[in-house]
Amino acid sequence: MGSRSAKPRLAVLLSGQGSTYAAIQAACDSGACAAEVVLVLSDRPAAGGLATARDHGTPARAIPSRDFPDRPAHETALMEAIDASGADWVVLAGYMRILGADFVRHYAGRMLNTHPSLLPKYRGLNTYQRALDAGDPLHGCSIHFVTEDLDGGPVIAQAEVPIESGDSPGELEARTKARERKLYPRIVHLAASGRLDTRDGDVLLDGRKLQRPLRLATDGETLE
Ligand SMILES: Nc1nc2c(c(=O)[nH]1)N[C@@H](CN(C=O)c1ccc(C(=O)N[C@@H](CCC(=O)O)C(=O)O)cc1)CN2
Numbered sequence: 001m002g003s004r005s006a007k008p009r010l011a012v013l014l015s016g017q018g019s020t021y022a023a024i025q026a027a028c029d030s031g032a033c034a035a036e037v038v039l040v041l042s043d044r045p046a047a048g049g050l051a052t053a054r055d056h057g058t059p060a061r062a063i064p065s066r067d068f069p070d071r072p073a074h075e076t077a078l079m080e081a082i083d084a085s086g087a088d089w090v091v092l093a094g095y096m097r098i099l100g101a102d103f104v105r106h107y108a109g110r111m112l113n114t115h116p117s118l119l120p121k122y123r124g125l126n127t128y129q130r131a132l133d134a135g136d137p138l139h140g141c142s143i144h145f146v147t148e149d150l151d152g153g154p155v156i157a158q159a160e161v162p163i164e165s166g167d168s169p170g171e172l173e174a175r176t177k178a179r180e181r182k183l184y185p186r187i188v189h190l191a192a193s194g195r196l197d198t199r200d201g202d203v204l205l206d207g208r209k210l211q212r213p214l215r216l217a218t219d220g221e222t223l224e
């Protein structure tokens with residue numbers, strides 16, 4: 001029997017219902033993503049994603065921000081839990097707190113986020129309403145390396161979603177999340193497989209600088 005090399009280990013941070021985490025977990029379970037989720041953390045004890053993780057048998061823990069005197073103290077507790085889990089990568093999956101410089105530096109080059117817009121458009125919050133208010137024809141999501149610059153890190157991949165006449169923010173969000181749940185596990189797989197890197201603000205795939213973000217085709221499968 002050959003040696004069974006351990007899979008790359010993921011720590012997932014979330015604040016909400018956890019459908020993005022669930023898609024990553026499913027990809028890890030099926031082998032589509034060659035990694036293992038070893039820890040799910042949330043700043044919110046009531047986050048649905050914690051229950052999803054626990055139901056799956058994945059270690060899951062709330063580290064409420066309200067239990068700490070300030071942001072750095074909270075993030076130190078997060079780092080201690082993540083590092084104790086042996087995670088190789090930190091995957092933000094709807095984590096709704098801005099992370100400080102020490103945290104970001106500690107995981108530099110091995111922390112990913114998914115953002116519900118076609119960056120650099122609409123950094124921050126309420127992206128669906130902002131795109132609708134602007135009358136944009138297109139929206140989508142972006143997967144990026146996390147830097148101190150909020151939603152400003154190097155963009156790895158994007159999935160476009162047409163905005164349809166009469167769309168509500170909720171309808172646009174639902175279509176965007178459906179595409180995001182296809183894209184993010186694919187990018188996490190590339191990262192965990194050692195094929196993604198970031199240097200000087202660029203993204204490298206297999207050692208070669210990406211000239212533009214990867215794009216999820218309309219078939220929901222092809223990365224181009
Ligand atoms: N330093 C960084 N931290 C985070 C990044 C990042 O790129 N750099 N990405 C975000 C995720 N995110 C959007 O994708 C995001 C999350 C939260 C906020 C925000 O304004 N949070 C407020 C609290 C909002 C609330 O509690 O509802 C805050 O932290 O004060 C903006 C964008 C994760 N962190």
Ligand SMILES: NCC(=O)N[C@@H]1O[C@H](COP(=O)([O-])[O-])[C@@H](O)[C@H]1O
Binds near residue numbers: 015125
């Ligand atoms: N600014 C960060 C942000 O808004 N992230 C978004 O939170 C959602 C989490 O959904 P989920 O809880 O169902 O996984 C995801 O769609 C992600 O893009």
